[in-house]
Amino acid sequence: xxxxxxxxxxxxxxxxxxxxxxxxxxxxxxxxxxxxxxxxxxxxxxxxxxxxxxxxxxxxxxxxxxxxxxxxxxxxxxxxxxxxxxxxxxxxxxxxxxxxxxxxxxxxxxxxxxxxxxxxxxxxxxxxxxxxxxxxxxxxxxxxxxxxxxxxxxxxxxxxxxxxxxxxxxxxxxxxxxxxxxxxxxxxxxxxxxxxxxxxxxxxxxxxxxxxxxxxxxxxxxxxxxxxxxxxxxxxxxxxxxxxxxxxxxxxxxxxxxxxxxxxxxxxxxxxxxxxxxxxxxxxxxxxxxxxxxxxxxxxxxxxxxxxxxxxxxxxxxxxxxxxxxxxxxxxxxxxxxxxxxxxxxxxxxxxxxxxxxxxxxxxxxxxxxxxxxxxxxxxxxxxxxxxxxxxxxxxxxxxxxxxxxxxxxxxxxxxxxxxxxxxxxxxxxxxxxxxxxxxxxxxxxxxxxxxxxxxxxxxxxxxxxxxxxxxxxxxxxxxxxxxxxxxxxxxxxxxxxxxxxxxxxxxxxxxxxxxxxxxxxxxxxxxxxxxxxxxxxxxxxxxxxxxxxxxxxxxxxxxxxxxxxxxxxxxxxxxxxxxxxxxxxxxxxxxxxxxxxxxxxxxxxxxxxxxxxxxxxxxxxxxxxxxxxxxxxxxxxxxxxxxxxxxxxxxxxxxxxxxxxxxxxxxxxxxxxxxxxxxxxxxxxxxxxxxxxxxxxxxxxxxxxxxxxxxxxxxxxxxxxxxxxxxxxxxxx
Numbered sequence: 001x002x003x004x005x006x007x008x009x010x011x012x013x014x015x016x017x018x019x020x021x022x023x024x025x026x027x028x029x030x031x032x033x034x035x036x037x038x039x040x041x042x043x044x045x046x047x048x049x050x051x052x053x054x055x056x057x058x059x060x061x062x063x064x065x066x067x068x069x070x071x072x073x074x075x076x077x078x079x080x081x082x083x084x085x086x087x088x089x090x091x092x093x094x095x096x097x098x099x100x101x102x103x104x105x106x107x108x109x110x111x112x113x114x115x116x117x118x119x120x121x122x123x124x125x126x127x128x129x130x131x132x133x134x135x136x137x138x139x140x141x142x143x144x145x146x147x148x149x150x151x152x153x154x155x156x157x158x159x160x161x162x163x164x165x166x167x168x169x170x171x172x173x174x175x176x177x178x179x180x181x182x183x184x185x186x187x188x189x190x191x192x193x194x195x196x197x198x199x200x201x202x203x204x205x206x207x208x209x210x211x212x213x214x215x216x217x218x219x220x221x222x223x224x225x226x227x228x229x230x231x232x233x234x235x236x237x238x239x240x241x242x243x244x245x246x247x248x249x250x251x252x253x254x255x256x257x258x259x260x261x262x263x264x265x266x267x268x269x270x271x272x273x274x275x276x277x278x279x280x281x282x283x284x285x286x287x288x289x290x291x292x293x294x295x296x297x298x299x300x301x302x303x304x305x306x307x308x309x310x311x312x313x314x315x316x317x318x319x320x321x322x323x324x325x326x327x328x329x330x331x332x333x334x335x336x337x338x339x340x341x342x343x344x345x346x347x348x349x350x351x352x353x354x355x356x357x358x359x360x361x362x363x364x365x366x367x368x369x370x371x372x373x374x375x376x377x378x379x380x381x382x383x384x385x386x387x388x389x390x391x392x393x394x395x396x397x398x399x400x401x402x403x404x405x406x407x408x409x410x411x412x413x414x415x416x417x418x419x420x421x422x423x424x425x426x427x428x429x430x431x432x433x434x435x436x437x438x439x440x441x442x443x444x445x446x447x448x449x450x451x452x453x454x455x456x457x458x459x460x461x462x463x464x465x466x467x468x469x470x471x472x473x474x475x476x477x478x479x480x481x482x483x484x485x486x487x488x489x490x491x492x493x494x495x496x497x498x499x500x501x502x503x504x505x506x507x508x509x510x511x512x513x514x515x516x517x518x519x520x521x522x523x524x525x526x527x528x529x530x531x532x533x534x535x536x537x538x539x540x541x542x543x544x545x546x547x548x549x550x551x552x553x554x555x556x557x558x559x560x561x562x563x564x565x566x567x568x569x570x571x572x573x574x575x576x577x578x579x580x581x582x583x584x585x586x587x588x589x590x591x592x593x594x595x596x597x598x599x600x601x602x603x604x605x606x607x608x609x610x611x612x613x614x615x616x617x618x619x620x621x622x623x624x625x626x627x628x629x630x631x632x633x634x635x636x637x638x639x640x641x642x643x644x645x646x647x648x649x650x651x652x653x654x655x656x657x658x659x660x661x662x663x664x665x666x667x668x669x670x671x672x673x674x675x676x677x678x679x680x681x682x683x684x685x686x687x688x689x690x691x692x693x694x695x696x697x698x699x700x701x702x703x704x705x706x707x708x709x710x711x712x713x714x715x716x717x718x719x720x721x722x723x724x725x726x727x728x729x730x731x732x733x734x
Contacts, residue, residue, distance in 0.1 A: 025528040026577060031129050033149070034417075035138055035363055036353055041522045044429070044473040044483035046132040046535040046573060048591075052125060052153065057626065057640055059670060059685055059728070061122055061174075061196070063105070063148065068622050068644045070130045071573040071593035073146075074615040076661075076697040077718060079250050080286040081116035081317035081339065084697070087132050088539065089569045089597025089616030090145035090514070093547040094561045096497020097341075097373040097405035098441045102512075102545075103145040108152055108239065108294050110311030111140070113371045113409075114343040117290045117315035121221040121243060124162075124178045124192040126153040132573065133537060134489025134514045136467025137431040140367060140413055144489040144514040144541070154237060155188035155227045156180045160734045168726020171199040172217075186229040193222045201721055202251025205270060206281045206327060214251030214283060215718075220244055233300040241292045249284025252325045253277070255698060255715035257658045260324065263331055275693050275719040281327035282336055284320040291315075300355070307351040307365075314344045324701070324714055328396060331713070332384040338377065345371040364416035369437075371409040377498050378402040401452055403498045404444040411437035411492075417469065425475040436464040441495045443505040455502035463511045465490040481522045489514045491545060496561040510543045510563045529579040538570040548604065548653055564604050564653065567613060569597035585630070590623035602653055611655045617647035617663070634676030642668045652700045659703060659715040664694035683728040691723035 029040040031049050040049055048070045050060070060066065063083065067075040074091075076084040082095050085103035092102040095115065104111060105118040112118050122128065128150050135143040159181030166174035174197070180190035200213025221243035228236040253275045254261045264271040264279065271277050292313045299306045319339045328334040351365035383397045417431025440460040448454035467490055473483035491512040499505035520535040546564035577589040597616035602608035612618075622644035629637040645665045652659060670685040695717045703712030 024579065026524065026531050026579060031127075032151075033129050033131055035351065036361075041524060041531070041533075042473075042475070042481050044427075044471045044481075044485060044520065046518065046520060046537070048130040048132070048575065050128045050130075052127065055122055055125060055128070057638065057670070057672070058624070058642065058668075059683070059687070063118070063120065063122075065122070066128060066130065066148070068642070069591070070132070071575060071591035071620070072132055072571065072595055073130065074617060074620075074646070074649060076615060077250075078697055078699075079319055079321060080119065080245055080247065080288055081319060081341065083115055083119055084615065085115075085118070085145070085148070086615040087130075087146035088537070088571065089567075089595055089613040090539075090541070091615055092491075092545070093614070094497070094545065096495065096561065097375040097407040098439055098495030098508075099497060099545075099561060100142045100492050100494060102142065102491055104139070104143050104147055106139070106147060106149045107241075107292065108237075108296070109149070109309050109349070110292070110294050110313070111345075111347055111369065112313060113345050113369075114315050114341070114373065116288055116317040116341065116343070117292075117313055119243075119245075119288070119290075120150055121194050121196075121219070122150065123176050123194045123221075124153050124190075124223070126151045132535070133516045133518060133539060134467075134487050136465075136487065136489035137415060137417055137433045137469040138363070140415070140433060141411060141435050141437065141465075142491045144491045144512060152223065152225065152239065153190075155190035155225050157182060157188055158734060160732070162730070162732040164728055164730035166726055166728040168198075168724055170201060170724065171197065172724065172726055173197045174728075183226070188227045190225045191222070193220075195220045200248055200251065202253075202276050202278055202719065204251075204278050204280045204283065205268060206279050208281050208327075209283050212248070212283045214248045214278065214280070216247045218245065218247050235298045237294075237296045239292075239294045241290075243288075243290045245286065245288040247286050249280070249282070249286065249319075249321055250718055251276075251278055251280070252323070252716040252718050254325065255658050255717050257710060258703075258712055258714050259331055260326055260714045263326075275695075275717075276722060278325045279327070280322040280325040281334075282320070282322040284322055284336075285318070286321075287316075287318040289316045303354065303356045305353045305355055307349075307353065309347075309349040309351070311347045312345070315341075316343075317341045323716055325716060328382050328384050333713075334382045335379055337379045339375070341373065341375040343371070343373040343375075345369065359421035360418065361420075362416065362418045365414070367411075367413040367415065369409070369411040371407075371411075373405070373407045375405040375407075375497065376402065377405070400447065402444075402446050405441065405497050406443075407439060407441040407495070409437055409439050409492075411435065427471075427473050429469070429471040429473075431470075432466060432468040434464070434466050435490070436462060437492055438462045439492070439494060439508075443495070443497075443499065445499070445505070453501045455505060457502050457506040459495060459506040459508065461493060461495075461508040463493045465511060465513065479524050479528075483518075483520050483522075485516070485518045487516050487518075489516070494561075500560070504560070509545060509561055512545045512563070513542045515540045526581075529581065531575075531577040533575045535573045536571075537573075538568065541565075541567040541569065544599075546602075546653060562604070565602045565608075566600040567598065568600055569595070569613065569616070571595040571597070583627075585628040587626040588623070589626075590621065592619075592621040594619060599653060605654065608653045608655070611653060612650050614651055614653075615649050617649045619645070619647040621645050636674040636678075638670075638672040638674065640668075640670040640672070651698045652703075654700075654703075654705065656700050656703050656705065656710055656715070658710050658712065659698045659700040659717075661695045661698050661717075664692055664720075666690075666692055666694065679733055680729070680731045682730075684726075685728065686723065686725035688721060688723045692720075693722075694720040696720045
């Protein structure tokens with residue numbers, strides 16, 4: 001793996017020394033991370049901004065592709081409804097109705113509460129901004145890890161249509177199209193649609209479902225937008241979006257060193273040679289539907305702009321998952337889990353922004369969120385032995401386990417931030433947000449069994465927090481901008497889902513808080529041909545919410561969300577873009593992150609003190625080469641090469657090696673021909689060109705460590721996508 005990574009870097013270096021000439025200057029990038037338009041290089045926070053061109057040139061279609069471009073970001077996938085977003089080692093695996101995410105996705109500034117609704121299709125997008133670290137002042141609750149803001153492109157005053165079609169291996173077929181134009185005087189509209197299909201990349205070789213595919217793609221999405229300009233100082237943007245997915249189960253493999261892995265080597269040796277084979281006797285299914293409606297009104301006066309953002313979203317997710325990916329004859333136990341979740345939310349933000357261009361700038365606002373989540377989880381566990389005595393049974397014992405969770409959240413906030421120009425080069429900003437929210441929950445677990453307690457409980461709790469931010473920034477010279485900041489974020493408390501007892505179901509876990517200290521420098525060097533941005537940070541977490549797998553015995557584990565730890569996340573992140581003078585039309589860009597994220601104190605087991613946080617690789621990087629060749633007929637041929645590396649990341653507080661995700665390196669390549677009129681283009685591409693085996697998720701199940709030796713039942717892991725390749729044809733007509 002390392003050898004292939006070096007080969008790729010050697011290819012990139014060879015390309016970088018091919019020709020000699022001058023380059024144009026780097027383009028200016030504008031962001032709205034501070035709720036007003038600013039230059040990226042003069043915005044005092046760690047931001048990765050990806051525009052439409054960058055997304056398209058790399059073939060990025062979803063948040064999985066974003067991960068490769070953001071230093072310190074790590075993304076895993078437990079299932080379709082639970083993408084696991086981590087930034088700087090902070091994220092969330094909890095999916096109960098009374099729990100929240102730590103890295104939050106916003107669509108056109110509307111908070112998306114449930115993780116099942118965050119799997120967005122990134123087509124016809126103007127820009128994606130990823131804010132790293134706590135964002136408690138302007139973005140609110142639960143943004144202790146970071147915020148991912150997706151901005152859709154507004155309807156254009158000029159008529160245009162664009163689209164693309166992709167065919168590839170594994171039966172891949174993608175069709176996307178958008179049309180925009182004037183509907184009436186000062187009224188503009190746009191419709192964007194997308195459909196994606198691909199065969200599964202994981203195959204079951206169990207006799208009952210032999211040859212069936214898992215981990216496939218079958219999704220459709222649509223978004224309709226209207227933009228109305230009734231007067232010169234009023235702008236109204238309305239959007240409605242819909243997406244659906246209907247696919248087979250996840251498809252998992254077994255990790256080396258577990259009982260199931262050992263059994264596999266005896267019963268079906270092929271499982272040891274190919275991580276894309278599974279012995280699941282149930283293919284399962286995953287179904288997701290997401291709806292959204294957004295209405296934004298901007299009313300600009302002489303001194304202030306008043307902004308109203310109203311959002312309503314609904315998500316449904318239904319799943320059946322053969323989690324252990326075996327049948328009962330393998331080891332005497334089998335488990336199939338089910339999830340049926342319905343979630344809806346309404347949010348309203350009213351914001352006031354100064355625009356009188358003086359030394360003092362300010363922003364203030366009010367925010368309200370209502371969220372309702374109904375979630376039913378069940379697990380059918382089958383034993384060929386008595387789980388209390390471990391004696392063989394004449395017949396298989398099936399123990400159903402059902403958890404019903406009904407949660408309602410009401411959240412209120414008031415926020416404001418003031419920025420003052422101390423002199424022509426130095427600014428100071430002070431802001432804060434006060435949030436209070438109440439969660440009301442009912443949880444029912446049935447039936448009463450020899451392993452689980454039945455209960456029907458209700459509970460409620462209010463969580464409040466003040467999250468301030470102070471920033472000092474200085475324009476050191478024309479090429480260099482430096483800043484220092486102290487900010488705080490918080491993640492609301494909640495209630496554990498699928499709790500093991502009435503007491504555990506009705507006892508809330510506390511809010512989680514994060515205090516972030518950050519120093520950064522943003523520079524445009526070498527006659528504006530090198531953009532180099534560096535951020536150094538230390539984040540102190542208190543009452544860190546941890547979803548831990550508690551081992552009951554060698555055949556049974558339970559999931560429990562608690563305030564298990566205090567932790568520190570610290571490191572350095574580097575982003576760069578370089579237009580070398582010795583190679584015409586070459587762009588070199590990428591990032592590097594060093595991360596040291598560890599538990600200071602882990603209360604359930606002090607032996608975990610000092611261990612690494614989940615999904616916190618110590619080193620990660622990516623490097624991208626874009627080379628444009630201008631042909632005599634005006635057409636452009638663009639070569640895009642990318643290599644990324646992600647270090648080993650643990651998946652539990654005890655840092656079991658068995659359930660860790662090993663380090664890996666992946667390379668992608670893309671060659672694009674764009675017509676002279678730039679009205680159509682065609683790309684030939686391949687992702688994971690060296691066909692590396694890697695994992696995107698892993699989890700411990702009844703693992704233990706005695707005298708440094710690990711053992712246990714299973715560590716079900718989800719393999720990453722093998723080599724894919726294809727052809728994409730696109731058009732863009734005005």
